[in-house]
Amino acid sequence: MGRSSLIFLVAVLRATECAVISKETLGPESCKDYGQEFDRAYSIPGEAAILECPLEMHYLFNTAETAYNITWYDERTGSEITELEQSIMLKKTQVWFYNVSMQQQGKYTCVVRTQSECYKQATELVVTEMTSENCVRPQNGVQGINANVNDLLVCPLRKYLKSVDSPSIQWYKNCELLQEDEKFALNEDILHIRKVNFNDAGFYTCKMTFHLAGVVREMAETIECEVKDEYLKKPQIIKPVNEIIKVERGSSFKKDCVVIVRGNGFPMVNVLWKVLRGSEEECISPNTSHRIHQIPTNESRTEDGFLLVQTLFLSAVWEEDFYLNFTCIASSSRGEPTGQISLVPADGNFFLLLCLLLGSVALLFVMGVLLCTIFKVELALWVRTVFPFLYKTTDGDGKQYDAYIAYPRVLEGSSEKAEIFAMSTLPQVLEGQYGYKLFILGRDGLPGEAVVDVVQDALSRCRRLLLLYTAASLCSPEAQEWAEQQTGLYQALVEDSMSIVLLELEAIRQPLRLPHAVRLLKDKQGALQAWKKRKRWAFSDGKSEDRVTSLQPSARFWREIFTSGAQLCV
Template structure:
């Protein structure tokens, strides 16, 4: 080990273990946390350090240590029975006393420096004969509507082991009643109120009693429930009635839209006519126009009316849905009518319409069923119609990311697919150029640089995954190095795909995914999977993978079960590399078009 490595090693240990150096230690100061924490004696308080963030340091690859200090004594806070629990970036203080008020400093140390931030805890004395908290938030309730109040302790609920919530109104406990009879019902952290009335004005307190690592605590928040007396409820459309209206060609026609919006006070309600989704003008010089909106108010609400005028009914107006749309402050409603002819001589347009519809439906079905084959055939027969991609500044056709081997956790199936089968087909048969980390990266090159540069230089990203790829997120608070860079690959790709729109991701699913496994998938992957779908390798396999493996137990399988999984997976990769396979056709469909430079022979069908 040379001197530079020894210096880095000892400096890392020194930085990450030197808690006694808080006083006088030179750290980059991020000032005070914007959100103050308020509490009262006897309650618990949660302080959160926001320095573990990408804009402060790269916590995914840089080792770090978090310490909390009381600014009064500069003594490091550690777990103290009945009083303090430290959970990384979160500091819990139980059984608050007035003396606990003050500044609490969070310090994060890395081998390259340290960062600090102050959190302020404000402790207020409770007011006698008042069960509410001195600092309150306001939430609005709509009069005569079904509404709800939300307890502002959502962030706390996600962290504690278990909890119960009790609601109070003006210091009196609210009992959870039958939804069919009572007006109050609790659901998770919400208080549902049926038929809000002026008497519901008042002070509401939600008290959460919870357990956390053997400690029992209590936190309360008070809400000022303000009933909004001026209200606007859901519109009720009186006409049209979602039916058909018959009219004579060459004659005028008028149709009324009439709706009632219950409410009190002045509100903006809007009623308009549309033909399908095309707005109808108010200009009476048009062939079809709508008259100005008429409003008539009474003590219960407002009636809205608007007439739709056809000066002369023409054939092209028939068989169209004319929809009346109504908006109120609270909700939206619509109703329509379909214009039909009155005599039998107008049946011809119906047959023409039905025939055209049938032909369109058949064409759409054929195209949908054979879309990929049609597009691939068109690319092969007319390559000169496509732009050559050599001039777009990209080096690789696709960047391949997959779950790889690390620490004995075998992802051999994904390795075999990504390192052998994909290159054998896409590079060997179709002439594409792939980038695979570890295979194509330069020796000694930093992984972060290799990932960012290669993804930027790629036209597509192929994400290969199985049902257990994302399981480890549910079993470990600290990712392994390989899991960290694989997560970085995904994050970089999703950023370019969802935020920048500069990269197209191709999802390759190796095995059938169960609902239990889906619960562990990142939200970005689930969003792409729902939006564009995934190319399913397992559908083309001769033997489907044994689906007994669940994410909830992906770390508890014994060696015998691992061996059986390997034997079962051997058959998963038994399909040939034939270009006529449905899987390879789909993959080629989503790969970039190489333009006139692309000249795959007929035998490869690329």
């Protein structure tokens, strides 16, 4: 079957067209004739009238790819209609009559030509005098609205709004112009009527005023409004509402989906059950021979509407039915409310729940241990920061200080780094931020006391020793003599009688020059080499790039101190 034959069949089936197609000559060509359109255009003298070409061209050929032109003919004379005639304008597929008269009433033919084909169809313009005393036009359409609700009327002229310039629409009931008030809401081509009652029935006219060819024109349509005592609200599901239901394995089960539709008239509502299995939603079968099926809807009338009941039935509940979502859907043009149920075992699984609980507790315990192990230092520092009063007394070991800070005093020609770090930076961080108690020789000893006695007594009251040194401060003969003269310090280094941390503030290029006891301890447990992290905790004062100030070191640097052998945070 060829393309032209298919077009022929489509055109024949159109309800608004005649079914007889013949070959007739209109002008020089022979065109396919689709008869006369059933619909007519109505107007009254003095108004504008529009004729639309009745041919559905997109059924006949591809309008986007095929060039075509449209010609109009007056069937009474057989002559072509042109814009040279008075009060007529051709606009795309339309013929506009500016000021229609009784003489222009009649049949008009639209002819569409392509390079290889020609089609034609006739339409009719009916012009009638308006003699009605209530402003009702001779011809009108019918629209129905529902009582007891808000409803609307649509102006039939809305299809011409985009074809004219500066359109405006006014609404009339009989001859009375309607205004915006509590009853009516005007929205150009739509008239909203609030709380419709039977008195709202009658004839409504929408009049469109517009500009055409630089002249103000008018056209109007009348609607016969019928009020129907039929309306339906959005269906409402009374039950189920997201229910979890306990059932015995192997037992039968049924659940009603109860839907209320308030209003009058026939309820166009479809109530059905669905189940979600994995990612796919399945409709429950209405076949009663299936294990899971739904019983046909039971419909009854109530005082204010209708009651619909759709029943879900399981002849035997299997394990696979548990924890699925069974959904009832009330489908209508006004909305689709839903209600869900989920089935769970009635006996439950106490052993499974107990295992889950114990497993959760064990998992939390393991995670807690891991976190405490990994973040032990951070937790201890946080506790010291938040609860500093807990560390103002000893831990029951009789010690008064957390650490003894030892460093060689500034000797002639030695570096000041150890003294600056010991007297400024350490107190700011350990004492000022974390509440540690430090003993610093030269700051905490009493004036006039012998150095040996002070060192011996202070070490006995401290839990650990932090020895600070640089290449210049501990490698000189004077520094070694200083270390050996402090008997308590020397014994702590040699006898390993307390926890000790070595802190190098700069690189030691000649380690053999260190005191023997310091070398042994460094070989045994290593030393914190702060000089490798210098850029994180020191800055230049503009005079010396190596001068250490009281600026707070980075958290990473302090972590190395806290996690060292001294374990200051414990």
